[in-house]
Each structure stands twice: as structure tokens, then as C-alpha cells.
Amino acid sequence: MQLAPSILAADLADFKAALGVCERGGADLVHVDVMDGHFVPNLTFGIPVVRDLARATELPLDVHLMVTHPERLLAEYLDAGASWVSAHWEAVTHLDRMMAAIREGGAKAGVALNPATPVEVLIDVLPSLDFVLLMSVNPGFAGQPFLPYVVDKARRLRRLIEDRSLHVEIEMDGGIDATNIERVVAAGVDICVAGSAIFGAETPEESAHELRRLAEGGGR
Ligand code: DX5
Ligand code: ZN
Numbered sequence: 001m002q003l004a005p006s007i008l009a010a011d012l013a014d015f016k017a018a019l020g021v022c023e024r025g026g027a028d029l030v031h032v033d034v035m036d037g038h039f040v041p042n043l044t045f046g047i048p049v050v051r052d053l054a055r056a057t058e059l060p061l062d063v064h065l066m067v068t069h070p071e072r073l074l075a076e077y078l079d080a081g082a083s084w085v086s087a088h089w090e091a092v093t094h095l096d097r098m099m100a101a102i103r104e105g106g107a108k109a110g111v112a113l114n115p116a117t118p119v120e121v122l123i124d125v126l127p128s129l130d131f132v133l134l135m136s137v138n139p140g141f142a143g144q145p146f147l148p149y150v151v152d153k154a155r156r157l158r159r160l161i162e163d164r165s166l167h168v169e170i171e172m173d174g175g176i177d178a179t180n181i182e183r184v185v186a187a188g189v190d191i192c193v194a195g196s197a198i199f200g201a202e203t204p205e206e207s208a209h210e211l212r213r214l215a216e217g218g219g220r
Pocket of ligand 2: 031032033064173193
């Protein structure tokens with residue numbers, strides 16, 4: 001399991017502290033939620049923030065684009081230092097082209113799916129992907145409750161990947177905490193995003209380590 005703390009849930013007046021939590025908390029990736037006020041109602045970070053985060057940490061940045069027309073600024077996000085890039089199936093018209101452009105730019109290419117979008121829409125494009133991000137809340141805000149029906153989507157997606165002998169990783173994002181991470185990983189999820197469960201805790205680094213222990217079957 002790879003852990004990807006979502007800095008959206010951190011104190012945004014102190015990005016360095018948030019990166020410190022990720023580093024000392026044993027994160028594998030730093031999840032960066034880009035929202036444009038169109039695809040989702042909220043507005044968050046853009047290219048200058050991604051660039052400065054990339055300069056401030058050795059951890060790879062996992063940039064989740066919740067924007068309409070994500071292809072328009074893709075080159076700039078790649079140049080800014082995004083190592084993993086996901087764009088929403090619901091927002092991209094030419095998905096095959098977009099995924100190829102991410103890979104050509106040297107990053108891992110992923111498709112994000114809203115909770116209501118079935119995983120089966122990805123059957124044909126799966127071989128062109130490095131990962132699929134399954135939203136387990138409706139995108140737009142940190143701190144929302146986990147939608148349990150998404151666990152079955154992870155199981156179905158894992159089956160689709162294995163039946164084709166592909167190496168596509170599954171990321172789950174939204175509402176993951178100590179009460180559900182074991183279920184999430186058991187369903188075949190490789191990468192767990194966690195925002196509030198880490199940054200909303202009294203001891204964020206310890207919470208990150210605790211999530212990993214639980215995900216790796218350590219029990220509570
Ligand atoms: C929601 C974002 C998530 C969110 C995760 O639109 O994509 O990454 O910040 O935060 P929690 O874990 O609090 O749901
Ligand atoms: Zn996200």
C-alpha cells in the first residue's frame with residue numbers, strides 16, 4: 001500500500017509544515033487537489049503552488065486535476081513537477097490522447113472516476129493507464145463521509161486489470177480513515193489518499209503511521 005496524504009486538509013497557511021508531516025509520516029506521495037471552480041464548485045491550487053511544492057520536497061507529487069479541459073494546462077503541470085497526473089473521465093473528451101500526453105511528459109497517467117461512474121467505462125483504455133483514481137466521495141471538498149459502494153467498484157476494477165494481466169494501480173480518494181482503510185486495501189486498492197484522517201488529527205504524523213499499520217494488516 002502506498003499512502004498519499006492530501007494537503008488540501010492541512011493548514012494551507014503553512015505548506016512546509018504539511019510537507020514535513022508527509023515526510024515524517026512515511027508518505028509515498030503527496031496528493032495535490034487542483035480544483036477550478038467549474039468542474040467542482042471549489043477553487044484550490046494551481047501551477048505556481050505545484051511548482052513550489054515540487055521544489056520543497058523530494059516526495060513525488062500526485063496531482064489530481066478536478067478541472068474542465070485538463071489538457072489545456074497539462075504541459076505546465078508536468079513542467080512544474082507533477083510526477084503522477086490524474087484527470088477526470090467526466091471532464092476529458094479525448095482521453096486516449098490525454099493519457100498519452102501525460103506519459104510523454106514523463107509522468108504516470110491516471111483517470112479519475114466520480115463515485116457514480118462505473119469502472120467498466122475504462123475497459124478499452126486500461127492498457128494505456130498507469131493508475132485509476134476511484135473517488136470515494138463526490139469531488140470538491142475534504143472531510144466528506146466515505147461512500148461504501150465504491151469498495152465494490154475497486155473489486156470489479158481489480159478483476160478487470162487481473163483478467164487482462166495489466167499493471168494498473170488503483171488509488172482511492174475521499175473519506176478514508178482508520179475505520180475503513182482495511183476494507184479499502186482488501187478490495188484491491190494500492191494507493192490510499194487521506195486528508196482529514198491525517199491533517200485533522202491531533203498528531204498527524206502518528207495518524208499517518210497508524211493508517212499504514214492498519215492497511216498492512218497490523219490491526220488496531
Ligand atoms: C476531494 C479530494 C480529496 C480530499 C481528501 O475532492 O479529491 O483528495 O481532499 O480528503 P479527505 O480524506 O478528508 O476526504
Ligand atoms: Zn483528490
